Amino acid sequence: SKYEYVKEFEEDDKLLRNVYILVRIDGKGFHKFSAAHEFAKPNDVRALNLMNHAARSVMHELDDILIAFGESDEYSFLFRKSTDLYQRREAKIVSTVVSLFTSAYVYYWSDYFQDSRRPLYPPVFDGRAVLYPSEVEVKDYFAWRQADTHINNLFNTSFWALGTDSKDKNEMLFTEFNTNYSKLPAIFRKGSVLLREQIPKEMHKDAIIPTLPETLPGSMSASASLTSSTSSTLEQSVPEPALESSGQVGSESTTPTSDRVAGTNNSALETKDDKKRSIDDEDEVDEDGDEPGSTAKEESGAVKRMKKGIVIDHIDIIGEKFWTGRGAYILAPEKKKKLRSK
Amino acid sequence: SKYEYVKEFEEDDKLLRNVYILVRIDGKGFHKFSAAHEFAKPNDVRALNLMNHAARSVMHELDDILIAFGESDEYSFLFRKSTDLYQRREAKIVSTVVSLFTSAYVYYWSDYFQDSRRPLYPPVFDGRAVLYPSEVEVKDYFAWRQADTHINNLFNTSFWALGTDSKDKNEMLFTEFNTNYSKLPAIFRKGSVLLREQIPKEMHKDAIIPTLPETLPGSMSASASLTSSTSSTLEQSVPEPALESSGQVGSESTTPTSDRVAGTNNSALETKDDKKRSIDDEDEVDEDGDEPGSTAKEESGAVKRMKKGIVIDHIDIIGEKFWTGRGAYILAPEKKKKLRSK
Amino acid sequence: SKYEYVKEFEEDDKLLRNVYILVRIDGKGFHKFSAAHEFAKPNDVRALNLMNHAARSVMHELDDILIAFGESDEYSFLFRKSTDLYQRREAKIVSTVVSLFTSAYVYYWSDYFQDSRRPLYPPVFDGRAVLYPSEVEVKDYFAWRQADTHINNLFNTSFWALGTDSKDKNEMLFTEFNTNYSKLPAIFRKGSVLLREQIPKEMHKDAIIPTLPETLPGSMSASASLTSSTSSTLEQSVPEPALESSGQVGSESTTPTSDRVAGTNNSALETKDDKKRSIDDEDEVDEDGDEPGSTAKEESGAVKRMKKGIVIDHIDIIGEKFWTGRGAYILAPEKKKKLRSK
Amino acid sequence: SKYEYVKEFEEDDKLLRNVYILVRIDGKGFHKFSAAHEFAKPNDVRALNLMNHAARSVMHELDDILIAFGESDEYSFLFRKSTDLYQRREAKIVSTVVSLFTSAYVYYWSDYFQDSRRPLYPPVFDGRAVLYPSEVEVKDYFAWRQADTHINNLFNTSFWALGTDSKDKNEMLFTEFNTNYSKLPAIFRKGSVLLREQIPKEMHKDAIIPTLPETLPGSMSASASLTSSTSSTLEQSVPEPALESSGQVGSESTTPTSDRVAGTNNSALETKDDKKRSIDDEDEVDEDGDEPGSTAKEESGAVKRMKKGIVIDHIDIIGEKFWTGRGAYILAPEKKKKLRSK
Ligand SMILES: Nc1nc2c(ncn2[C@H]2C[C@H](O)[C@@H](COP(=O)(O)OP(=O)(O)OP(=O)(O)O)O2)c(=O)[nH]1
Ligand SMILES: Nc1nc2c(ncn2[C@H]2C[C@H](O)[C@@H](COP(=O)(O)OP(=O)(O)OP(=O)(O)O)O2)c(=O)[nH]1
Ligand SMILES: Nc1nc2c(ncn2[C@H]2C[C@H](O)[C@@H](COP(=O)(O)OP(=O)(O)OP(=O)(O)O)O2)c(=O)[nH]1
Ligand SMILES: Nc1nc2c(ncn2[C@H]2C[C@H](O)[C@@H](COP(=O)(O)OP(=O)(O)OP(=O)(O)O)O2)c(=O)[nH]1
Ligand SMILES: O=P(O)(O)OP(=O)(O)OP(=O)(O)O
Ligand SMILES: O=P(O)(O)OP(=O)(O)OP(=O)(O)O
Ligand SMILES: O=P(O)(O)OP(=O)(O)OP(=O)(O)O
Ligand SMILES: O=P(O)(O)OP(=O)(O)OP(=O)(O)O
Ligand SMILES: [Mg+2]
Ligand SMILES: [Mg+2]
Ligand SMILES: [Mg+2]
Ligand SMILES: [Mg+2]
Ligand SMILES: [Mg+2]
Ligand SMILES: [Mg+2]
Ligand SMILES: [Mg+2]
Ligand SMILES: [Mg+2]
Ligand SMILES: [Mg+2]
Ligand SMILES: [Mg+2]
Ligand SMILES: [Mg+2]
Ligand SMILES: [Mg+2]
Known part of the structure; x- marks a missing residue:
């Protein structure tokens, strides 16, 4: 139409190529939201587990996210350097x-x-x-966020434990308190890290291997918590929807509360243009090179039948240990071809 | 911390001052979402009424939105030239x-x-x-979107009515069909316009005066549809949550389905920084200058007791008629002081 | 070649359409440059006249410049809203x-x-x-720059006149001095304004009608200073290259010091892509509608034979008088077609 | 003043940190300019030597330029990743x-x-x-430009050698011509590379060690061409201002044609804000660790007394050889402190 010229006022907002894109989201006014609820x-x-669940949904949809880190009302998502998601259009990526x-x-x-049934008002x-x-x-970024977790949590925990902020009393108690700080659950002290790692093949790929057993609806039961090296019990009442859903693994149609549907064929973002790479299928190839048909040693050697899935943990990402060890693949150089070919 | 320098990689994305900011949102993959549901x-x-409800929530939170227009899976929001929302930071505005x-x-x-209870998967x-x-x-922008409504709707309606796309048959039927087109509900042909207009003071300010009576939960009943000049009946089954809620106007606590809470003191965005101007209170001053206390002629002269609220209609916004008439206030010059003072 | 992909790292820097583009240049380290010379x-x-000459060259090349203003070591150029120079690419416009x-x-x-022959080192x-x-x-912008001229000049003039900055003495002298301030040449007090106005047709279009007669090489002699309402004499020694060039008007080949060549067919910027609109030719049509051939009353009615040329003056651009009077054409609405057609 | 608010319309254009900044300049309409002259x-x-001279002036002023490459009417300047020149403001960097x-x-x-005395009109x-x-x-960028040199030069040289573009004739001659192509001066085939390398300490730091002896005014004589491994003679007439200036090395005041003044204390850009790092002084420290005072072996071991200066050469920068050899310092990792500290 003759009005179409207005579309040309849209500005090109393509992000520079070949650099990491980090998207951080943060709850608006969660001081109030947390109080209201x-x-x-x-x-x-x-609240933290719900954040983690939402983050997992994002990471599930967008394969180019390498790692995600969450704490409090915020979550950070790291995209691979070479991502061409929405041709790197900033508004598209952030808004999505x-x-x-x-x-x-x-x-x-x-x-x-x-x-x-739902919150008192829509969160933003x-x-x-x-x-x-x-x-x-990138490493310093995540160190920055995790250091923030520590600082805030240390402060908040001692603050709430004391129930007062009178200076003198505080200082003494603070010292004492600090010695007990390390007994707190890791999720509080270290936040949550979402990673793409090998998981048993028979595990549903939308499952999430939790550090805190049975806290995540649709997750595997405690026995599956392979990676949970830092788990601990919580004294505050923890919801146990897992009881409800744990028996339902494998019977999709009866699990309306699970987002696994999003993972299989009800993805919100799977359109013709933004075709999702079939990374899941590809990754389901056995690591040990087994023929797909040879299921003989299935029960005996379960660890061998693995595929990539999203796992969660509450570990240190400050310092080199994580980045050269378990997280080494995250910042490993990518093949160059992506860039040059076009 | 020593990691904080990473924050300085954030770029300044302030939008140019003193120009209109238009934010358009659009459903991702709603071809599939609409089919799935x-x-x-x-x-x-x-679906359209749900879109309208969500748009009203946005407009309710953000006072600087002058007008909004919706059709299909998209909605456009026009901010006043002088808005200083988030200091005009683009990512903040769009993401919020x-x-x-x-x-x-x-x-x-x-x-x-x-x-x-909820959709099959989270919409985006x-x-x-x-x-x-x-x-x-600005006018041409809205004309562009509304023209799009016409074209798509005309095409889609005839397409679905015919149930086939065989060329010969189509052309004939199309002509015939076209004559009946104008009998379609205005919401289909013209989309939805959200405006800030005077509404009776006793009406809850989160109510929305609908064109299609009783389609919007929490809205006033049909008798209140003052502005609905283009309403029509719909043959397809329409939900009637209004029955449920219409009796509850005035008894907030028992109406969990209404977002009115957002409007009063449960606003998602009402924080210290983004202090909402108390436009609602201000606007509740009687138009005729009555003292707040003088409620003598309250019953007799109800029309005089008005305040600003958000109303919906399905009208032509292509052409000058709207912009010089009912919509004249939208593009009226603002006072200059805002810009110069700083 | 296989290396060409690097070109795609260039970012789109098109400036928003339909707004004024203002380019300001400023001498780098002219504190030192002015002292050195x-x-x-x-x-x-x-120095001021050289600045004016350089600015005229810019305005001569770029027809979409509506007005220019200079003072000290800076110059501001206003482009028309609808300019499509270099498709509004920012780096192209600024660098050019x-x-x-x-x-x-x-x-x-x-x-x-x-x-x-040349400065001691290349100026930047x-x-x-x-x-x-x-x-x-736009008006406030130019008011800002001209107010700056006043303030700086007032301060500098009094400062240099006094030769000292001892407080007590200053204040007294300043008052006295101030009364004499208005006797200073307008170019010092008001800066320089370059405008596109009617000039006698027989005048070379690269001539510039100066306020200060004979100060600008290649300019017309004093008798041509039609617009110079604010001229005044200067006590400091003024170069008079005009003597040298004034006799040469009309004999291009013998005037190597004039940039008129740039205006006719030696333009630095006249390329195939950036085709210069032949505004000069067009404007040479007689204002009174005379047939091009009818040169009968040529000598008798000189004023009637006019064309557009660049003129200079040192006048108030603070306040409405200029913008509604002599400068009214500058901000007059443009025809809409430019925008919509594309 | 009350007009100052207009300054706030200036947008922040800081370039992303910790990435290379490449500035390319290109002559406007040099097709015409080259013909006119x-x-x-x-x-x-x-023309090429003048380009090189101008580029050297840029590199001399701006210490953060690591390497420059020129060909035809264009020049590319690479800034170090960590440069903070003008706080990385894009318009400032490009325009300067x-x-x-x-x-x-x-x-x-x-x-x-x-x-x-000067060109026919001002070049842009x-x-x-x-x-x-x-x-x-970065490597691919320079490979791209140098490959462009080859292709254009090969084409142009054969084109001009043939004096016609009749297809049949061309092809035959082109083949033949190609065999002679390698005999052309390297400056034509490979363009010009400006590097910061060690030069004899007694050599004036504004001198440039030329590949083509004596073509650059103010340069050292042929005997100083240490780096010139690819030099060759030119049949076309070459200006020899070096004769005039070569005897004058050391006697600054009598060499108005040299830009050495810019390098010492007449720099156009040396202002309080943009304080130039005293790289020159620092670099004048002997490489072999000699005490500044110990000038005993000065005459005997001239090669030991070196400092950093700008040198020119016409060498291959396509391929790894250059970047791992002579140019290895250019892309060597910088110390991290710069980034984190702030
Ligand atoms: N009680 C409680 N509060 C939490 C929890 N997680 C987050 N919050 C609250 C504490 C903080 O007030 C708030 C997060 O801080 P922010 O700096 O993001 O502030 P807020 O969201 O209020 O404002 P913003 O819109 O982000 O500027 O959320 C939680 O697990 N328990
Ligand atoms: N059946 C039905 N479909 C609708 C209705 N409203 C919107 N849709 C569908 C029709 C279109 O396929 C789609 C909107 O078109 P879009 O151009 O936005 O495409 P889509 O959202 O699929 O892809 P996108 O992610 O926006 O590029 O939504 C409705 O009321 N009824
Ligand atoms: N003596 C004299 N000095 C002038 C004249 N015009 C300009 N200047 C000098 C005075 C100021 O020191 C300087 C202009 O001030 P600026 O604020 O532009 O400073 P400057 O160019 O030194 O630094 P910059 O690189 O622009 O930040 O030029 C003139 O006609 N006579
Ligand atoms: N005869 C001659 N011409 C040269 C020499 N160096 C450059 N040129 C000319 C050849 C080309 O026509 C022109 C450079 O090509 P460009 O692509 O930069 O085109 P041009 O500057 O005309 O247009 P532009 O404003 O850059 O788009 O300069 C030279 O050494 N000799
Ligand atoms: O960018 P803002 O204004 O949201 O600020 P921030 O960096 O997110 O800091 P905060 O944690 O205070 O929102
Ligand atoms: O910007 P895009 O890619 O979403 O494209 P669009 O202008 O929104 O058009 P469409 O209606 O096809 O999404
Ligand atoms: O943008 P800058 O840093 O050059 O600052 P300015 O607005 O030009 O001010 P000044 O007159 O001090 O250069
Ligand atoms: O950016 P432009 O338009 O100058 O185009 P370019 O990449 O410089 O190419 P050319 O060599 O044609 O100017
Ligand atoms: Mg924030
Ligand atoms: Mg928050
Ligand atoms: Mg937060
Ligand atoms: Mg779209
Ligand atoms: Mg859509
Ligand atoms: Mg749509
Ligand atoms: Mg400045
Ligand atoms: Mg200056
Ligand atoms: Mg200045
Ligand atoms: Mg170009
Ligand atoms: Mg060129
Ligand atoms: Mg070129």
Whole structure:
């Protein structure tokens, strides 16, 4: 139409190529939201697990996310340098991540806050993209966020434990308290890390291997918590939707509360243009090179039948240990072809 | 911490001052989403009303939105030239609008699709901001979107009516069909316009005066549809949550389906930083200058007791008539002081 | 070649459409440059006239410049809202303006500083583009720059006149001095304005009608100073290259010091892509509608035979008088077609 | 003043940190400019040397330029990743480079085109900045430009040699011609590379060690051409200003044609804000660790007394050989502190 010229006012917002794209989302006014919903102080495990669930949904949809880190009301998503998601259009990337996260947060609310059908009002998150050219900055970024977790949590925990902020009393108690700090659950002290790692092949790929057993609806039962080296018990009341859903693994149609549907063929973002690479299928090839048909040693050698899935843990990402060890694949050089070919 | 330098990689994305900011959101892969949820073809009134409800939530939170227009899976929001929302930071504005819209869409889902607690999977919207320097472009922008409504709807309606796309047959039928086209509900042919207009003071300010009576949960009953000049009946089954809620106007606590809470003191965005101007209170001053206390002629002169509220209509916004008439305030010059003072 | 992919790292830097583009250039380190070349303090008329000459060259090349304003070591150029110069690519526009200005500044140096072939070292200017959406801001922009001229000049003039900055003495003298301030040449007090106005047709279109007669090489002699309402004499020595060139008007080949060649067919910027609109030819049509051939009353009615040319003056551009009077055409609305058609 | 608010319309244009900044300038309409000045076809050594001289001036002023490459009417400047020049403001960087280059080009014109005082009209260059995150892209960038040199030169040389473009004839001759192509001067085939390398300490730091002896005014004589491994003689007439200036090394005041003044204390860009790092002084420290005072073996071991200076060569920068050998320092990792500290 003759009005179409207005479309040309849209500006090109393509992000520089070949640098890491980091998208951070943060709850808007969660000081109030957490109070309105009576979140446990200073850390509400339901709220954190719901955040983790929403983040998993984002990571599940967007294969180019290498790692995600969450704490409090925020989550950070790292995209691979070579991603061409939406041709790197900034508004598309940011708005999609923030919308998907928000959507999942409201969607899965009642699985974590089981006494209420939905929150008292619609929660909102903001989002932004930041570019990081090198590995150093990426590591420092995550160190920055995790250090923030420590600091805030240390402060908040002692603050709430004391129930007062009178200076003198505080200092003494603080010291004492500090010695007990390390006994707190890792999810509080270290936040949550979502990684793409090998999981048993028979495990549903939308399952998430939790550090805190049975806290995540649709997750595997405690016995599957292979990676959970830092788990601990929580004294505050923890919802147990897993009881409800754990028996349902494998029977999709009866699990309306699980987002596994999103993972298989009900993806919100699977359109013709943004065709999802069939990474899941590809990854289901046995690591040991077994023929797909040879299921003989299935029961005996379960560990050998693995595929890539999203796992969660609450570990140190400050310092080199993580990045050269378990997380080494994250910042490993990519093949060059992607860039040059076009 | 020593890691904080990474924050400085965030780029300044402030939008040029003193130009209109237009934010458009659009459902991602709604071709599939509409099919998965068996939306009526080509127009599903439940889906459209849910879109309208979500848009109203956005407009309710963000006072600087002058007008909004929706059709199909998209919505456009026009911010006043002088808005200083988030200091005009682009990512903040876009992500907040898209998050709030998405959140409300999932939140109010079951009020419109009453047979399901939530959608089959979390819906996602993308968003973008576009700058328009002058009134001409703003009008042309809305004309562009509404013309799009006409074209798509005309095509889709005839397409679905025919149930086939054989060329010869089509042409004949198309002509015939076209004559009946104007009998379609205005919401299909013209989309939805959200405006800030005077409404009776006793009406709850989160109510929305609908064109299609009783389709919007929490809205006033049909008798209140003052502005609905283009309403018509719909043959497809329409949900009637209004029956449920219409009796509850005034008794907030018992109306969990209404988002009115967001409007009073449960706003997702009402934080210290983004302090909402108390436009609602201000606007509740009587138009005729009555003292607040003088309620003598209250019953006799109800029309005089008005305040600003959000109303919906399905009218022509292509052409000058709207912009010089009912919509004249939208593009009226603002006072200059805002710009110069700083 | 296989290396060509690197070109795609270039970012799109198109400036928003339909807003004014203002390019300001400013001498780098002219504190030192003016000292090194012993500029008269506080105002050196040779230096100012060289700036004006360079600015004229820019305005001559780029037809979409509506007005230019200069003072001290800076110059501002206003482009029309609808300009499509280099498809509004920011780096192209800024770099071209700054390069052309710099080039002309060095090129014409010896015409103003006649005792030296070239400066002691190559002078440098920086440049930037700023967008202004409305007429209000444009006027305020120029008011800002001209107010700056006043303030600086007032301060500098009194400072240099006093030769000291001892507080007590200053205040007294300042008051006295101030009364004499208005006797200073307008070019010092008000800066320089370049405008596109009607000039006698027989006048070479590269001529510039000066306020200060005979100060600009290649300019018309004093008798042609039609517009010079604010001229005044200068006590400091003024170069008179005009003597040399004034007799040469009409005999192009013998005037190597004039940049008129740039205006006819030696333009630095006239390439196939950036085709210059033949505004000059077009404008040479008689204002009174005379047939091109009818040269009968040529001598008798000289004023009638006019064309557009660049003129200079040193007038108030603060306040409405200029913008509604002589400068009314500058901010007059443009025809809409430019925008919509594409 | 009350007008100052207009300054806030200036947008923040800081370039992403910790990536290479590449500034390329290119002559505007040099097809015409070269014709107007009767440049030798297809390569004019005076023109190329003037380009090189202007580029050297830029590199001399801006210490953060690591390497520069020139061919035809263009020049590319690579800034170190960590540069904080003008806080990485894009317009400042681009406009300054392009202005300085242009200024020097006009300034030194008559040293290369000795029969004319200045060009027929002021030449103009455009400029742009491009970001490159990694070493791969930087190398590929320069390979791209040098490959362009080859292709254009091969084509142009054969084209001009043939004097016609009749297809049949061309092909035959082209083959034959190609065999002689390698005998052309390297400056034509490979372009010009400006590097920062060790030069004898007694050599003036503004000297440039030329590949083509004595073509660059102010340069050292042929005997100093240490690095010139690819030099060759030129049949076309070459200006020899070096004769004039070669005897003058050491006697600054009598060498108006040299830009050495810019290097010492007449720098156009040396202002308080943009304080130039005293790299020159620092680099004048002997490489062999001699005490500054111990000048005993000065005469005997001249090669030991070296400092950093700008040298020129016409060598292959396509392929790894250059980047791992002579140019290895260019892309060597920088110390991290710069980034983190702030
Ligand atoms: N009680 C409780 N509060 C939490 C928990 N997680 C987050 N919050 C609250 C504590 C903080 O007030 C808030 C997060 O801090 P922010 O800096 O993001 O502030 P807020 O979201 O209020 O404002 P913003 O819109 O992000 O600027 O959320 C939790 O598990 N329990
Ligand atoms: N049946 C039905 N479909 C609708 C209705 N409203 C929207 N849709 C569908 C029709 C279109 O396929 C789709 C909107 O078109 P879009 O151009 O936005 O495409 P889509 O969302 O699939 O892809 P996108 O991610 O936006 O590029 O949504 C409705 O009321 N009824
Ligand atoms: N004596 C004299 N000095 C002048 C004249 N015109 C300009 N200047 C000098 C005075 C100021 O020191 C300088 C202009 O001030 P700026 O704020 O532009 O500073 P400057 O160019 O030194 O630094 P910059 O690189 O622009 O930040 O040029 C003149 O006519 N006579
Ligand atoms: N005869 C001759 N011509 C040269 C020499 N160096 C450059 N040129 C000319 C040849 C080309 O026509 C022109 C450079 O090509 P460009 O692609 O930069 O085109 P041009 O500058 O005309 O247009 P532009 O404004 O850059 O788009 O300069 C030379 O040494 N001798
Ligand atoms: O929101 P804060 O205070 O944690 O800090 P920030 O997110 O960097 O600030 P902003 O949201 O204003 O970008
Ligand atoms: O910007 P895109 O790619 O989403 O394209 P669009 O202008 O939204 O058009 P469409 O309606 O096809 O999404
Ligand atoms: O250069 P100044 O100090 O006159 O002020 P400015 O030009 O606005 O500052 P900058 O050159 O740093 O943009
Ligand atoms: O960016 P432009 O338009 O100058 O195009 P370019 O990449 O410089 O190519 P060319 O060599 O044709 O100017
Ligand atoms: Mg924040
Ligand atoms: Mg928050
Ligand atoms: Mg937070
Ligand atoms: Mg779209
Ligand atoms: Mg869509
Ligand atoms: Mg759509
Ligand atoms: Mg400045
Ligand atoms: Mg200056
Ligand atoms: Mg200045
Ligand atoms: Mg070009
Ligand atoms: Mg060129
Ligand atoms: Mg070129």
